[in-house]
Amino acid sequence: xxxxxxxxxxxxVLLTACGGFRRGNDNQYYDPVRARxxxxxxxxxxxxxxxxPRLFYYGNAPQSAANDFPVSIELRxxxxxxxxxxxxxxxxxxxxxxxxxxxxxxxxxxxxxxxIGDWSLNELGFFVQCGDDFTWRGSEENLIDMISFHGITxxxxxxxxxxxxxxxxxxxxxxxxNFGGMDIGLREHGLALIATLSGLSFNKFLGREYxxxxxxxxxxxxxxxxxxxxxxxxxxxxxxxxIDQTFLVTNCYMYTTFAAPTVCIDPQPYSENRKVCNPQxxxxxxxxxxxxxxxxxxxxxxxxxxxFHIEVANMGQGTVYDAGMLEKCSPYYPGGARxxxxxxxxxxxxxxNNRGLDCTPRHFVRLDQSxxxxxxxxxxxxYAELNSAYQTPLxxxxxxxxxxxxxxxxxxxxxx
Amino acid sequence: xxxxxxxxxxxxxxxxxGPSQPEYHVGTEGVVLSFAHxxxxxEVYEDSRIPVLxxxxxxxAWDVRFEDIVVNLTGDPFYVAxxxxxxxxxxxxxxxxxxxxxxxxGYPEGEFITIQPNVTILNVTGPREQPRTQLFAxxxxxxxxxxxxxxxxxxxxxxxxxxxxxxxxxxxxxxxxxxxxxxxxxxxxxxxxxxxxxxxxxxxxxxxxxxxxxxxxxxxxxxxQPIPDAYSERLAVCGGHITTENLxxxxxxxxLSGIQLDCQPWPIELRDDKGYTTCVVPPSETSAxxxxxxxxxxxxxxxxxxxxxxxxxxxxxxxxxxxxxxxxTIPERDDHPGFIEGEAKCEYCQRNxxxxxxxxxxNVNQSRYxxxxxxxxxxxxxxxxxxxxxxxxxxxxxxxxxxx
Numbered sequence: 001x002x003x004x005x006x007x008x009x010x011x012x013v014l015l016t017a018c019g020g021f022r023r024g025n026d027n028q029y030y031d032p033v034r035a036r037x038x039x040x041x042x043x044x045x046x047x048x049x050x051x052x053p054r055l056f057y058y059g060n061a062p063q064s065a066a067n068d069f070p071v072s073i074e075l076r077x078x079x080x081x082x083x084x085x086x087x088x089x090x091x092x093x094x095x096x097x098x099x100x101x102x103x104x105x106x107x108x109x110x111x112x113x114x115x116i117g118d119w120s121l122n123e124l125g126f127f128v129q130c131g132d133d134f135t136w137r138g139s140e141e142n143l144i145d146m147i148s149f150h151g152i153t154x155x156x157x158x159x160x161x162x163x164x165x166x167x168x169x170x171x172x173x174x175x176x177x178n179f180g181g182m183d184i185g186l187r188e189h190g191l192a193l194i195a196t197l198s199g200l201s202f203n204k205f206l207g208r209e210y211x212x213x214x215x216x217x218x219x220x221x222x223x224x225x226x227x228x229x230x231x232x233x234x235x236x237x238x239x240x241x242x243i244d245q246t247f248l249v250t251n252c253y254m255y256t257t258f259a260a261p262t263v264c265i266d267p268q269p270y271s272e273n274r275k276v277c278n279p280q281x282x283x284x285x286x287x288x289x290x291x292x293x294x295x296x297x298x299x300x301x302x303x304x305x306x307x308f309h310i311e312v313a314n315m316g317q318g319t320v321y322d323a324g325m326l327e328k329c330s331p332y333y334p335g336g337a338r339x340x341x342x343x344x345x346x347x348x349x350x351x352x353n354n355r356g357l358d359c360t361p362r363h364f365v366r367l368d369q370s371x372x373x374x375x376x377x378x379x380x381x382x383y384a385e386l387n388s389a390y391q392t393p394l395x396x397x398x399x400x401x402x403x404x405x406x407x408x409x410x411x412x413x414x415x416x
Numbered sequence: 417x418x419x420x421x422x423x424x425x426x427x428x429x430x431x432x433x434g435p436s437q438p439e440y441h442v443g444t445e446g447v448v449l450s451f452a453h454x455x456x457x458x459e460v461y462e463d464s465r466i467p468v469l470x471x472x473x474x475x476x477a478w479d480v481r482f483e484d485i486v487v488n489l490t491g492d493p494f495y496v497a498x499x500x501x502x503x504x505x506x507x508x509x510x511x512x513x514x515x516x517x518x519x520x521x522g523y524p525e526g527e528f529i530t531i532q533p534n535v536t537i538l539n540v541t542g543p544r545e546q547p548r549t550q551l552f553a554x555x556x557x558x559x560x561x562x563x564x565x566x567x568x569x570x571x572x573x574x575x576x577x578x579x580x581x582x583x584x585x586x587x588x589x590x591x592x593x594x595x596x597x598x599x600x601x602x603x604x605x606x607x608x609x610x611x612x613x614x615x616x617x618x619x620x621x622x623x624x625x626x627x628x629x630x631x632x633x634x635x636x637x638x639x640x641q642p643i644p645d646a647y648s649e650r651l652a653v654c655g656g657h658i659t660t661e662n663l664x665x666x667x668x669x670x671x672l673s674g675i676q677l678d679c680q681p682w683p684i685e686l687r688d689d690k691g692y693t694t695c696v697v698p699p700s701e702t703s704a705x706x707x708x709x710x711x712x713x714x715x716x717x718x719x720x721x722x723x724x725x726x727x728x729x730x731x732x733x734x735x736x737x738x739x740x741x742x743x744x745t746i747p748e749r750d751d752h753p754g755f756i757e758g759e760a761k762c763e764y765c766q767r768n769x770x771x772x773x774x775x776x777x778x779n780v781n782q783s784r785y786x787x788x789x790x791x792x793x794x795x796x797x798x799x800x801x802x803x804x805x806x807x808x809x810x811x812x813x814x815x816x817x818x819x820x
Contacts, residue, residue: 090582090706090708090710091581091582091583091708091709091710091711092706092710093569093673093706093710093711093712093713094704094705094706094710095673095674095675095704095712096673096712096713104706104707235673235674237564237671237673237674237713237715238671238674238715239562239564239715239717240564240713240715241564243566243711243713244566244711245710245711246582246583246710246711248580248581248582248708250579250580319578329579331579331581331707331708332706332707332708333707334620334707335577336572336576336577336578336579337577337578337579338576338577338578339576339578341578342578403579405580407582
């Protein structure tokens with residue numbers, strides 16, 4: 001009996017190693033060329049690089065260099081989207097510890113919020129509203145400044161084709177971003193999102209900004225960056241020999257999820273003729289290389305329309321933000337983030353060929369408490385006169401903000 | 417075999433913890449007064465000097481200057497005469513070391529001194545075969561309870577912030593801090609307030625850190641309000657009249673990461689040995705706080721006087737024949753400290769105020785008419801006004817020298 005069990009186990013291991021078992025319908029979407037990049041549920045991962053030790057000492061001289069310590073954070077974009085984000089360091093007593101990069105005593109201007117209006121294949125409109133004491137410079141200026149500051153080349157091929165138009169409406173400042181006749185594929189995977197939200201500032205609320213390319217064909221393995229904070233113990237409470245402090249690192253970034261399942265368009269769903277395809281349910285077990293994933297697409301065909309029900313979910317360990325409210329992700333934002341700022345997924349790009357689909361709810365979906373949501377999109381069947389079913393990719397791009405945290409507790413002892 | 421291995425592993429793990437650091441800020445004792453070395457003897461003879469040794473031990477965590485400690489030893493004046501009943505500040509047994517240290521790294525058990533007053537058992541009059549009496553010792557000293565702890569400064573208690581925070585406001589409880597009065601709990605209750613912004617920019621809603629500090633007298637004595645450094649004032653209260661104005665009041669000083677807190681009520685008043693106060697960060701200081709939660713250092717210092725007492729029972733053995741009243745020898749009145757030239761000291765000094773044997777207290781108006789007519793309670797009430805001498809050497813028996 002024991003030999004039989006052992007033999008079954010060995011067989012299972014061998015078959016698994018050879019790829020003999022597959023889950024669900026992944027098999028039909030498995031592309032060995034693409035599979036390395038558009039998989040997984042990771043976005044931007046962060047790690048403590050040079051960390052403060054769990055126990056260190058404070059000397060009696062407040063200005064002494066012995067009371068200085070660095071905090072270095074390593075960032076890796078392990079997903080498949082271009083991203084722009086900010087790192088925030090908080091949770092420590094500002095009367096005890098000071099960081100050169102975090103002037104907490106400063107007063108903050110109002111946050112800016114971005115709300116998508118309408119979009120078409122080549123144009124996207126959005127409203128910008130900023131709080132008092134903050135002057136909005138304009139989307140184009142912000143984009144150019146960002147490209148220059150970070151020295152990135154991502155927009156080299158498309159910057160000339162991007163036009164920003166401004167309109168002062170009663171509902172706020174409206175901006176339209178026009179992508180001209182450029183190939184839509186050039187602005188996917190986060191570039192259009194970054195251009196749209198180029199006016200969003202992570203530095204405004206004491207963050208350290210970064211931009212990172214994702215793990216794609218152009219940047220295999222994704223980009224890595226290091227963010228440093230220089231800390232000093234500036235004061236010591238009288239009568240205390242030791243004190244515990246907790247450093248909380250918050251990573252806030254904008255991200256996109258790109259999925260392109262192949263769907264079947266059948267102008268004659270009731271026909272008994274032999275067809276090259278039939279509408280099926282598409283599922284993903286491995287994600288699309290982003291923390292928010294398209295988990296399922298179901299389809300219903302009528303002679304004139306194809307209706308797609310798309311389900312999405314937060315598969316990562318962090319929190320989904322409305323991308324337009326990412327300034328509120330900062331722990332230093334007065335008032336903090338409300339429930340209404342969280343769990344919002346925009347879907348500005350749902351199309352078949354170059355035709356956008358009409359979706360409900362319109363523009364965005366709110367995830368429920370379990371981190372799941374869904375929306376329905378309708379495609380008016382083109383080429384219905386063909387009377388023949390055909391396969392075509394359904395392009396889905398989701399836009400959202402994401403936030404993850406990590407913390408480290410240290411103990412500081414006073415030495416006399 | 418398996419059990420032996422498991423037991424060995426447990427022992428090894430326990431041993432690997434290493435020696436633990438002694439804790440000094442624990443316990444509910446302060447300066448403790450006790451009769452030392454089996455003194456006084458349980459049985460003593462009349463008309464004799466007896467050995468009495470008082471031990472003053474600082475078992476708490478606060479240092480006290482010796483000159484600030486008031487020790488008083490009394491007994492029934494009918495049986496006992498006590499000299500050096502109070503320890504004036506200039507009679508320091510250890511002149512080079514004026515501080516009685518509490519528990520700390522150099523003094524892990526605290527420090528103690530001994531005091532040896534002169535106690536004489538008087539001749540017993542009357543048909544008392546073996547009377548019993550008590551020696552009553554009190555100690556009064558300034559003390560402080562210090563608590564340094566970490567609290568959560570919660571700036572997001574009311575704004576429904578969905579962001580992750582390193583901590584949240586909770587109630588903290590404690591047992592003791594090495595003093596008779598202890599902080600037993602701290603309720604962390606941040607409160608929303610509106611503060612004006614600088615530059616006339618209107619108002620802003622902020623969260624004001626608020627701490628409700630609960631204190632309790634866990635010692636065996638009673639709490640008096642802090643008394644100024646003047647020894648005479650301390651002596652008058654500790655050794656004399658204590659009213660409700662003096663009792664059960666504690667002054668508190670609170671800081672949060674160096675920010676001075678406002679506490680009300682101040683001082684803290686105890687009821688049934690318990691009291692509380694609410695300490696807040698002043699609105700003008702809320703700008704020094706971070707908008708995200710953090711752990712801050714809270715330091716509380718409670719200042720007060722503490723009074724405690726102890727007693728020893730003694731049984732007096734008669735030297736003379738007990739039976740026929742005519743055989744008793746009445747001692748000369750001048751042998752009694754309450755008499756001068758056969759007359760009660762109070763009344764003698766009333767008529768001879770300048771006599772060198774008349775050591776009038778400083779606050780007494782010698783022109784008033786004093787007589788041995790007051791009881792103990794009445795004398796306590798009158799002593800602060802200089803209308804009674806609360807001492808055992810001015811009148812015989814249980815009366816006190818006063819103005820009535």
